[in-house]
Amino acid sequence: MSTLLGATKPAGRFDFRSSAPLIMLVAIVLVASICLPGFRTFGNAMNVARQASMIGLVSIGMGFVILSGGIDLSVGSTTAVAALLAAYLSNFSPVAAVAVPILAGITIGAINGGLITRMRIPPFIATLATMSALRGLAFLITPIMATSLQAPAETSAQPAVQSQIQIESHSEETKGTITTVSDGWFRNLNWGKIAGIPYFVLIFAFTLIAAIIVSMFTSFGRAVYAVGGNEEAARMMGLRVDRCKMIVYMIGGACAGAAGVLFAARIGSVRPDIGAGWELEAIAAVVISGIALTGGIGRIGHIVYGVLILGFIPNIINLMDFSVSTYTNQLITGILLLAAVLLQAKIARSNSAGG
Amino acid sequence: MSNSTKTNRSMIGRVRDYLHETQFAKRYGVMLFLLLLIAVSACFTPNFLSADTVKNTLRQSFPVVLAALGMTFVISSGGIDISVGATMALAAAVTAVLCEMGTPAAIAIGCGIVAAALCGAFSGALISRFKIQPIIVTLAVMFVGRAIAQMISGNNPVDLPKSPFESIGQGRPFGIPIQIIVIILTVGIMYFISRKTTFARRVEAVGDNPAAARLVGINIFTTTVAVYALCAALCSIAGIMEASLYGNVDPSKLGLQVELDAIAAVAIGGTALSGGRAHILGTTLGAIIIQLTAVIVGMNDFSHHYALIIKAAILILAVRAQRET
Numbered sequence: 102m103s104t105l106l107g108a109t110k111p112a113g114r115f116d117f118r119s120s121a122p123l124i125m126l127v128a129i130v131l132v133a134s135i136c137l138p139g140f141r142t143f144g145n146a147m148n149v150a151r152q153a154s155m156i157g158l159v160s161i162g163m164g165f166v167i168l169s170g171g172i173d174l175s176v177g178s179t180t181a182v183a184a185l186l187a188a189y190l191s192n193f194s195p196v197a198a199v200a201v202p203i204l205a206g207i208t209i210g211a212i213n214g215g216l217i218t219r220m221r222i223p224p225f226i227a228t229l230a231t232m233s234a235l236r237g238l239a240f241l242i243t244p245i246m247a248t249s250l251q252a253p254a255e256t257s258a259q260p261a262v263q264s265q266i267q268i269e270s271h272s273e274e275t276k277g278t279i280t281t282v283s284d285g286w287f288r289n290l291n292w293g294k295i296a297g298i299p300y301f302v303l304i305f306a307f308t309l310i311a312a313i314i315v316s317m318f319t320s321f322g323r324a325v326y327a328v329g330g331n332e333e334a335a336r337m338m339g340l341r342v343d344r345c346k347m348i349v350y351m352i353g354g355a356c357a358g359a360a361g362v363l364f365a366a367r368i369g370s371v372r373p374d375i376g377a378g379w380e381l382e383a384i385a386a387v388v389i390s391g392i393a394l395t396g397g398i399g400r401i402g403h404i405v406y407g408v409l410i411l412g413f414i415p416n417i418i419n420l421m422d423f424s425v426s427t428y429t430n431q432l433i434t435g436i437l438l439l440a441a442v443l444l445q446a447k448i449a450r451s452n453s454a455g456g
Numbered sequence: 457m458s459n460s461t462k463t464n465r466s467m468i469g470r471v472r473d474y475l476h477e478t479q480f481a482k483r484y485g486v487m488l489f490l491l492l493l494i495a496v497s498a499c500f501t502p503n504f505l506s507a508d509t510v511k512n513t514l515r516q517s518f519p520v521v522l523a524a525l526g527m528t529f530v531i532s533s534g535g536i537d538i539s540v541g542a543t544m545a546l547a548a549a550v551t552a553v554l555c556e557m558g559t560p561a562a563i564a565i566g567c568g569i570v571a572a573a574l575c576g577a578f579s580g581a582l583i584s585r586f587k588i589q590p591i592i593v594t595l596a597v598m599f600v601g602r603a604i605a606q607m608i609s610g611n612n613p614v615d616l617p618k619s620p621f622e623s624i625g626q627g628r629p630f631g632i633p634i635q636i637i638v639i640i641l642t643v644g645i646m647y648f649i650s651r652k653t654t655f656a657r658r659v660e661a662v663g664d665n666p667a668a669a670r671l672v673g674i675n676i677f678t679t680t681v682a683v684y685a686l687c688a689a690l691c692s693i694a695g696i697m698e699a700s701l702y703g704n705v706d707p708s709k710l711g712l713q714v715e716l717d718a719i720a721a722v723a724i725g726g727t728a729l730s731g732g733r734a735h736i737l738g739t740t741l742g743a744i745i746i747q748l749t750a751v752i753v754g755m756n757d758f759s760h761h762y763a764l765i766i767k768a769a770i771l772i773l774a775v776r777a778q779r780e781t
Contacts, residue, residue, distance in 0.1 A: 172591075222775050223729045225536070229716060230768035237764030381538075381595055394589040428606035428708075435599030438592065439582075446586040 121444055122390045122406035125437075129413055137420045145416070147299055153412030154305035155180075155360045155367070156382055157405070161312045162356025163383040164404045168316070169349045170329040170396025171217065171224040176357040176383060178235035179209050180376035183361025185239055188371040189246040199362055206358020207351050209235065214347035232380070239373040290366035301363055308356070309405055316401040325349060329396025385434060386411050389441040410437065485777050486725055486741045489770075493745065497752045509751065511633055517747035518635040519544065521740060522694035523714050524721035525646045526687030528739045529656070531722050533683045534663035534731030535583060535590035539575070540718055542601035543688045544695030544711030547572040549605035551696050552614040552705040561620040569692045575601055576688025580681035598715075605707035613706040616699060625700025635697065639740075642690065647736045656734060659683055663731025717746055720767065724774040745770060 134141040159176050166173045183202035191198035209231065216227035293300045316322040324345045327335040336342050360379075365371050384394075390407030392399030414437070415430045497504045523540040530537045551568035555561060575597060582593045627634040650656045658679045661669040670676055691711070699705040723729060724745060725738025749770065750763040 216772060220772070220776050221779055222772060225719075225729060226723050226771060226775050229720060229723075230771040232768075233716070233720075233771075234765045234768035237761040237768075240761035240764075241759065381598075384591075385595065385599075388592050394592060428603040428611060431599045432603035432607070435596045435601075435603065438596040438599065442588045442592050442596070443582075443586060446588050450586075 162353035175231040177376040177379035179357035183358040187365035206354035210351035210354025214350035218343035523718040526690035532734035539598035541711035547692030548699035572692030576684040580684030584680035621700040
């Protein structure tokens with residue numbers, strides 16, 4: 102039973118495996134708060150949380166996929182397509198700008214699920230293919246959307262339209278903030294706060310809570326663990342394995358779509374190459390949080406630790422102010438990932454040796 | 457399919473059974489697809505049937521072919537290596553930085569290859585010793601490897617000295633681009649290894665059933681380490697030669713996402729992702745097909761982003777066709 106649910110703790114014993122990510126996070130936060138004065142402000146924490154909430158959403162979806170024993174490499178490309186759709190549609194209707202990208206994500210997830218369950222293509226290959234195809238699609242729809250934006254450009258406020266899809270993002274970022282004025286509702290997703298907490302963080306938190314409830318207290322959640330733990334056994338138990346996998350990939354797609362919406366709202370200008378490598382970052386976050394890549398073991402709720410650990414690294418490097426470069430972040434991410442999996446492997450070993 | 461029902465089947469049914477029994481799609485599918493692709497393009501693409509097309513396709517597919525050949529054995533052993541692109545960058549960066557410091561080119565290249573092979577051996581050791589999922593280990597190595605490549609090169613492109621590297625990257629012995637000669641040599645050697653050596657059998661055994669492989673006395677640790685080191689060494693050659701072609705090493709760009717094309721090539725080539733038989737020629741043809749679609753799309757003046765979509769379709773169809781048999 103304990104292997105099936107993965108979350109069941111052995112009675113009376115400190116479950117190190119599931120608390121290791123939390124300990125890691127607390128250690129990082131403690132050390133950073135002691136050493137860096139700029140780190141221990143509420144504003145900084147919220148900034149990190151807001152930045153991390155996009156990859157966090159992707160990671161929640163990835164968590165379900167990995168728990169079911171699969172993998173989804175297409176989430177980065179899905180995010181790009183969703184962000185392009187969101188940026189484009191935000192000029193017409195904010196509701197569509199939120200709903201359509203998420204629906205697109207679900208559709209993409211359904212395609213992934215269909216390739217995997219109907220055509221029996223290994224998840225790695227199937228999502229590798231959709232990853233490539235969607236990236237191509239993102240590049241192909243960019244000019245269409247950019248040119249058709251010229252038409253409403255005269256009618257609505259100009260900066261709002263121009264800044265949505267831009268090839269150079271940085272210089273246009275100021276225009277992007279002007280967009281908030283004319284297209285308040287959508288861009289307000291980025292700036293809005295409730296009780297000092299940004300919408301982004303709230304969206305991530307709500308999604309996480311919903312994901313925890315789904316994974317722990319619904320029959321679907323149990324089915325995901327069962328399928329990931331032992332697919333054949335799950336089939337024999339009478340679980341609808343294919344349906345479960347299908348839903349899992351649709352959740353993954355929906356989360357990636359939502360992340361795309363947030364990205365469009367945050368940056369205000371979307372390039373078709375965004376989200377490249379997010380799939381790997383999400384996998385890293387999921388693995389650091391103790392979810393086994395073989396499936397069936399780990400807790401969705403712990404993803405927040407993995408996401409925050411990976412989110413704090415660039416922030417801390419920034420605050421430490423030593424010739425910051427992108428590779429320092431990658432270096433530390435890689436080392437942390439190795440440390441986390443080695444620790445998990447060691448715990449798994451000592452657990453199986455100790456009985 | 458049972459043989460008894462075959463007698464009163466239609467012609468198509470019988471052909472289908474025959475194809476099934478001989479595992480036709482698995483054996484000749486890639487080859488046929490490549491021929492089909494060439495035939496169709498010959499009809500529709502102007503100037504397609506020329507020596508230049510062959511040269512361009514082969515030369516551009518060079519890094520993917522080499523990485524995919526190494527990847528074939530990795531996948532045959534039941535693993536996967538997504539650090540190949542980073543390994544390419546690391547080897548090239550080590551070579552370039554050593555050359556800049558005045559090391560003779562031959563030693564610098566040797567160091568680059570050794571650094572990459574050590575990287576691969578490290579992945580293999582972790583995977584085998586600690587039973588960690590290969591994708592996670594190589595993901596971490598990918599992050600760290602590219603970071604180290606950027607770190608030692610000061611996060612800037614590093615120029616390679618002209619004297620030996622120009623001939624390594626742009627040499628044309630007998631009028632043939634050097635990349636094509638290296639492809640033919642490597643494919644030949646790897647094909648020999650996959651067919652005639654016990655090493656390939658051991659790798660296959662580890663991929664098929666590690667427990668059984670251990671029982672028959674195969675040293676899983678050394679086999680795994682060797683497989684990943686071999687893959688990394690091939691990537692290092694690809695990385696150094698790619699860098700020589702351009703005359704400099706940009707560690708943040710070199711070999712970016714080669715791993716995905718390499719894995720796709722292996723999958724198209726018929727090696728099962730779950731491990732087992734290594735299909736070297738299939739992998740080679742798979743890598744060439746991927747590059748050829750890009751070349752054809754380019755020659756027909758389509759945006760090269762269509763090639764990404766076509767590649768996805770080919771990947772799905774190829775893997776689907778192989779699963780049926």
